[in-house]
Amino acid sequence: MKTWPYVINIDFPRSYCLRRPDAQQKPQTLLGSEAQSQARESKAMSLAVVYSRAGVGIDAPEVVVEVHLGGGLPSLSTVGLPEAAVKESKDRVRGALATAGFEFPARRITVNLAPADLPKEGGRFDLPIAIGILAASGQLPAEVLRTYEFVGELALSGALRPIRGALPTALQARRAERSLILPEENASEAALVKDARIIGAPHLLEVCAHLRGQNPLPLAEAMISEVPPDLPDLADVRGQHQAKRVLEIAAAGGHSLLMTGPPGTGKTMLAERLPGILPPMTEDEAVESAALASISDQGFIPERWGIRPFRSPHHTASGVALVGGGCELQKILQINKRSCRDSNVPGTARTATLQVGAA
Numbered sequence: 001m002k003t004w005p006y007v008i009n010i011d012f013p014r015s016y017c018l019r020r021p022d023a024q025q026k027p028q029t030l031l032g033s034e035a036q037s038q039a040r041e042s043k044a045m046s047l048a049v050v051y052s053r054a055g056v057g058i059d060a061p062e063v064v065v066e067v068h069l070g071g072g073l074p075s076l077s078t079v080g081l082p083e084a085a086v087k088e089s090k091d092r093v094r095g096a097l098a099t100a101g102f103e104f105p106a107r108r109i110t111v112n113l114a115p116a117d118l119p120k121e122g123g124r125f126d127l128p129i130a131i132g133i134l135a136a137s138g139q140l141p142a143e144v145l146r147t148y149e150f151v152g153e154l155a156l157s158g159a160l161r162p163i164r165g166a167l168p169t170a171l172q173a174r175r176a177e178r179s180l181i182l183p184e185e186n187a188s189e190a191a192l193v194k195d196a197r198i199i200g201a202p203h204l205l206e207v208c209a210h211l212r213g214q215n216p217l218p219l220a221e222a223m224i225s226e227v228p229p230d231l232p233d234l235a236d237v238r239g240q241h242q243a244k245r246v247l248e249i250a251a252a253g254g255h256s257l258l259m260t261g262p263p264g265t266g267k268t269m270l271a272e273r274l275p276g277i278l279p280p281m282t283e284d285e286a287v288e289s290a291a292l293a294s295i296s297d298q299g300f301i302p303e304r305w306g307i308r309p310f311r312s313p314h315h316t317a318s319g320v321a322l323v324g325g326g327c328e329l330q331k332i333l334q335i336n337k338r339s340c341r342d343s344n345v346p347g348t349a350r351t352a353t354l355q356v357g358a359a
Contacts, residue, residue: 046070048135048142051149052128053172054120055165058291060172064114065125067132072108078129080113083121092123093130095156100204105137123153124163127181130154130204131211144211149173152183158204166190167294170198171287181207187220188302192290194283222302229307231276243270251277268312275308 046069053060076090090111097104111129113120128150135142151169153161160183170190173180179197182190187200198220201207209215234244243259247270250257257274259267281289286306293300293309313322 046136048132048145050128050132050135050145051176051178052125052151053149053169054118055122055124055163055168055295056118058165058168058288058295060165060168061115061118062172062176063118063120063125064112065128065132066112066114067129067136068110068112069105069136070108070110074106074108076109076111078111078113080111080116081119082113082125083119085122086113086120086125089123089126089129089154092126092154092156093133096126096154096158096204097130097133099156100158100208102134102139102208103137105133109133109136122163123161124151126154127152127160127204127207131207134208140208140211147178148211149176149178149180150182150207151180152201154204160184160201160203160207162186164299165291165295167192167287167291167300170196171291173197181210181217188223189290189294189300191220191222192224192302192305193287222305224302224305229304231307232273234270234273234277237266237269237273240266240270247274248277250274251279272310272312275310278308281306281308 048067050065050067052063052065054063076094078087078090094104111132113125131140131145131150134140135145149169151163151166153163155161162183162185166182166186166189169182170180170193174193174196179199180190181199181201184200184202187198190196191198199210199217200220201210201217206215206217210217234247237244243266246257249255251274259271261267289309290300290305293304
């Protein structure tokens with residue numbers, strides 16, 4: 001028995017129309033300015049721009065993190081010369097967003113780290129990538145991101161883990177006149193930079209609440225020890241009158257000093273007492289010294305702010321080992337090859353040679 005392929009749909013009295021049950025109605029298309037405005041809003045919501053910083057020695061060049069949500073199969077790809085740790089950030093970001101209760105967009109996500117010719121390494125880009133995904137998907141306001149810079153590694157729980165090189169990053173953020181949001185453990189170190197707006201956060205949720213204006217985070221304060229450092233005193237050295245006189249002249253005039261002599265004559269003992277008679281460090285000298293310690297494996301200790309460092313390497317250490325060595329040094333030299341070739345330091349340092357003998 002065949003069924004009638006048409007049904008009668010009565011809309012108004014004395015009128016009817018024939019319609020197929022399986023017929024699909026075409027959606028109405030928007031014309032004019034309304035369609036253009038809707039297209040612009042959709043395009044703006046699918047693209048977010050976040051500012052961050054890379055770590056290249058004691059420099060922190062700007063990195064623009066662009067996150068785009070497009071059509072296609074759900075995926076996340078990172079471009080812009082990322083290393084292995086940066087490529088693995090997609091798994092950390094995905095887990096952190098899911099744990100924090102945010103929605104991870106089921107779309108084709110492209111993360112561009114510009115400039116493309118600058119190598120990106122470490123987990124410092126986890127936080128800006130997560131903020132970019134939330135802003136591109138409309139879960140965070142994108143207009144407030146232009147006044148901030150973000151660095152920090154994300155745990156799967158959404159907590160922020162500390163990074164290396166927070167002090168150089170804070171210096172560059174101050175020059176760019178932007179606020180810096182970074183892990184709470186790096187906040188006291190970065191706050192040593194004068195007139196810099198440093199905001200420390202322990203978790204991704206607190207960063208998002210701050211950007212939404214729900215729970216503003218306070219500015220970090222520098223923790224500087226007011227207790228004078230206990231440095232070795234030159235008065236403890238008995239004898240060596242000529243050597244102590246040379247140390248005083250070198251400290252007063254800012255001269256370099258080279259001590260030679262057989263083992264056991266007191267060269268190291270005299271050298272470690274030189275910081276105690278040097279004048280106090282200026283702010284620029286303290287920042288430069290702290291920046292070098294910040295990028296090292298040991299990290300910077302805020303309690304040693306303004307204290308002149310003293311290093312006593314082994315006598316068998318090579319020249320390459322004295323300046324750090326390793327493949328990381330080679331990368332920094334390759335990146336700064338052009339600037340090193342063009343740089344020209346006028347003048348030469350005067351060096352005093354001191355023959356240290358027995359007391």
